[in-house]
Amino acid sequence: MVEPIKAIFPGLSKSPYRVTSPVSRDYNCIGWAAGDTTRWWWPDLDPDNDAIFWPAGVALEETLDAFVAVFATLGYAPCSGDELESGFEKVALFANQGLPTHAARQLPSGRWTSKLGWREDIEHDLHAVSGDLYGTVELVLKRPIAVASP
């Protein structure tokens, strides 16, 4: 049996969250943060893995730099904080021991939305999904809201 969400993310026991989608293997957190619910985004060095998408021209490596470069292709640039900023949308990148693990996207309300692996999307407080699995927020990126999604 798949572990319940709160067992994996204890922070969700201490702050409100809600499930906002059914389970889906069609996309992951990076696709969701990028506005793409049709593909599983990840930089896999193995050329035999066709189940992943990574934009052409971005380094195929599991580094924060590579993830920043991916979101740069969508108009995002690093910024200083995770607070709601008028005229901008934000994406937070999580890493555990230096390895990227997860991305969350800020909603107009200031709360955050995450796709949890192949499980559901949830709306949550940003740091409530920090912990043993995803590590912590390492970088926050922002772009003007006028920039169109892919």
Add this chain to the structure above:
Amino acid sequence: MSSVPVNAAESIEQHVARLLKSWREETAYLSSSTRITGHPAYQELIALGPAALPFILRDLEQTRDGHLSKALTAITRARPVPTEERGQVRKIAETWLRWARENGHQW
């Protein structure tokens, strides 16, 4: 992630089912394809080789889980997924099922 216990009495079909269950449960909250396909159960599926193929294809038909693509390529050495479908998990599953039918595989 835990290693996958061995049960000598089970059939290949049971073995594949157990590996798939363990793999899905233990990678449920992961996005990293490196960790998903590097999971011990996934690697053990690949190690089972062609004997596992009918049961993997049966699962693929039921789940449309294109994350099995890498295992299918490792077992068959085929690469039927066109570049433009990369990352489209459900479409990849359909492509593999079509390839399997066209190449005489039964499940």
